[in-house]
Structures are given as C-alpha cells and as structure tokens.
Amino acid sequence: MASEDKVRVEVLLPKELYEKAVERGREAGFNSFNEFLTFLLEQIVEEEETEASLSPEDEERIKERLRSLGYID
Amino acid sequence: MIPKPHGGKLVNRVVTGEKRDRLVLEAEELPVLSISYERAVDVVDIAHGVFSPLEGFMVQSDYLSVLHDMRLSNDLPWTIPVVLDVDPDEISGIKEGDYVALKHGETIVAVVRIDEIYGWDKREYAEHIYKTLDLRHPGVAKTMKRKELLVGGLVDLLNEIEYPVKHRVLWPIETRVLFREKKWERIVAFQTRNVPHLGHEYVQKAALTFADGLLIHPLIGWKKPGDYRDEVIFMAYEALIKHYYPRDTVVLAGLLMNMHYAGPREAVHHAIVRKNFGCTHIIIGRDHAGVGNYYAPYEAWTIFNEFPDLGITPLFIREAFYCKKCGGMVNEKVCPHGEEHRIRISGTAIRDMLRRGKTPPEYVMRPEVARAVIEAGNPFIE
Ligand SMILES: [Zn+2]
Secondary structure: OOOOOOOOOOOOOOHHHHHHHHHHHHHOOOOOHHHHHHHHHHHHHOOOHHHHOOOHHHHHHHHHHHHHOOOOO | OOOOOOOOOOOOOEOOHHHHHHHHHHHOOOOEEEOOHHHHHHHHHHHOOOOOOOOEEOOHHHHHHHHHHOEOOOOOEOOOOOOEEEOHHHHOOOOOOOEEEEEEOOEEEEEEEEEEEEEOOHHHHHHHHOOOOOOOOHHHHHHHOOOOEEEEEEEEEOOOOOOOOHHHEOOHHHHHHHHHHHOOOOEEEEEEOOOOOHHHHHHHHHHHOOOOEEEEEEEEOOOOOOOEOHHHHHHHHHHHHHHHOOOOOEEEOEEEOOOOOOHHHHHHHHHHHHHHOOOOEEEOOOOOOOOOOOOOOOHHHHHHHHOOOOOOEEEOOOOOEEEOOOOEEEOOOOOOOOHHHEEOOOHHHHHHHHHOOOOOOOOOOOHHHHHHHHHOOOOEOO
C-alpha cells in the first residue's frame, strides 16, 4: 500500500471546518489530516471494486450455488 | 452500503482450471510440509479471502507489527497473526524463494512460495495475544506446542479440505453477492458457537431493529468435548429463524475458521473478517472470545477505540436477562430493577438440562429450539 502513486492537490476549505476536522481527526487517532481525509474519501468514493472483478460466469456460478443451497429463489 | 474488503481488494488464491492441473502435477515433485488441520483451515481461509488482504502466511515484518502494534506493516488494522510453523528438520535444505507443497493427511492442500524463514518467541506471542503465559489457557497451551520456526509466503489453494456442514458454509464473495441480491445495505454479523437462547435472540433483534439484515455466522471447525456439534447449532437456529424471525431478514451461514480465545484481540479479528464477508456492523459481547478470567471486563469493547479506521462498526449490546418486573427480556441499560427481580440465563445450566433431555423454561429458550436440540440425539461433542 505504501507504494501507491500519490498526487499533491490544493483544496480550499472553510477555515473553521478545517480546524474542526483537524481536531476531530486527531481525536479519532489519525496521525495527520492527510491520513484522516484519505480515510474519509475512501469511505465515500471507493466502493465495490471487488465485484467489478467478477466475471459474468463466476457471478452465475456463485448465484447457482446460492440457489441450490436455498439462499436465493 | 456493503463495505469494501479490508485493504480494498478481496483475495482469491483458489487455483482452478488449467493452472490448477499444472500446479497439481508440479506439486508432486515439490518438498512436502505436513500441516495440522488448524493450519489447513488457515490456508483455506486465506485462499477464499476470509483474511483479505493477506495472500499467504505472514512474513516477519507483518508478524512483529501485528504482535506489537496490532497492525500490518502497511498500517492496516490486524490483531491475530496468521503464521505457519515448521520444524527446523523439515525445512532443512529449503531456502527462501523455493516452493513447497502443504499436505494435510493424504491431501496436498496448497503450494506455498517460501518468502521468508524466521524464528519466533512463543512466550512473547502468548503474552501479547493471550495476555498470559498460563498453560491452562487453551490458546497458550496450543501456542507452546507449535514448531520452532515460521515461514511466510504466498499460498495457492489446490484442494479443499473436509469440514462439517459444508453445504452451509459460504465464502466472502458468496455472501457479498447474496447481500447485493437481497438489496441489504446495513448488515449486522453475529458470531456464535452456541445454540440460541432468548438472550441471543434479544441481542440479535435489538440490532436487527435498525439493520436490513442479520448474518448469523456460527464458527465451524475444531471443538472441544462438551461443545455443541456444528450440525446441532444449525438445526437449532433453523428452528428459531423459522418460528421467530420475519422472512428475508436473516442469513444463516457457517464460517470455517480457527478459534483462539484471544478475547479483545479476537473481537477485532472477528470484526475484520466479517467486514470481508460484506457486513457493516458486528455485535461484540462484553467478554467476546474470552475464556476464564484472563481479560478485563469490557476490554473486548474498549480495544475498538484504537481502530478508528476499521471500516466496520462494532455494536456493544449488553447481555440480556429476564426481568420479572419488566415482564420480558431486557438489559442493564433499559431495566431499573434490582437483581432479585432478574433471572440470568446460564449457558451451563441450559446445557445440563438439554443433556438430560429436559426442555428449559420458555423465558430461557424457545421450545422449538429446545426440541430441535433434544431430537438431534447426541447434541454435544464427546
Ligand atoms: Zn426490570
């Protein structure tokens, strides 16, 4: 994970919000605002990569097993 | 929203098709390491993504980081080492970079690429993971019997192993597809190794009140004498779900995974694993995965303060009891009455009654559940 490509970006934030966020991140145990912001963005932006890698055949095979075991109709 | 797997990507090290055919042939020529049933279970869990992002047994940097900091070397939360122990004898002549076959019984379960061979201090392991060196702790006893060296390396699963209630065990990719099909977004996991009494039902339903679905997830695998047999746990839950849960709110599936009795650390481990299965929440008991008096009360709850970046939310629901004044199942948070009005449910007492073929009182266990257990014949491991 350490080898991931990173970019430097400039963002404009309301001062008060930024200060609150820094404080909140620190309280939650994050080492930096950068780390806190990355975590938050991951939660919201990145989703469901997993199943993107599932081929239609694999998906059908999984559903077939789920059907045969009575988990789906 | 179904959470991403831990570390972002669901691991799949199950080899199929032509690649498997080729590896099976190659494996016959490789040096062989015999592994215990428990290590074979680890291999299968790694391969099916239960331990995502782990793709193999831990190398030393990850092992030490988990031991001391409860995180992988890339800073991702991880609390229980997943390590393969070997005898110096059986590994002599094998060097880093070599491939070896992992054999359980007569079956070659997997091929592992040896990335690192290193020593470990089993006492240090026990002190960090179990918080004791007492050999009466089942985890400590097992650790001390393990072999002297560890090997880390990538795993390729060639053959599945045998285990009970195979037809009820689902892997993470399967529950993820299942939850998506059901259009569930808030999914609460419930870890168990018991047949359900009313206390369990109360806790599950408290969580279900705000969730879309519940994953009742009994741990399958090695059990000690006196534990309920896996089949019986399933029969008991099937009876409970059929009579007392709304349609389409529960998935009952087995999880093949080793039990460590590592208390707080194992509570976090259980949470991470359930995140991989696609759950958003997990119910954590006050003494989750505990044994004896090795862990402080509520330690299994407070440990979660150290993991703001876990990616699954623990639900700390208090143990339920029957209160005669309230006239139902309650917990300390919602019942103001004294201990004299409360009837606490004892797992041991229930076990004794069921062993004698007696049905526990209705405020302790649903009659349909008791009947399912009693009719199973020998409900306990001998
Ligand atoms: Zn009360």
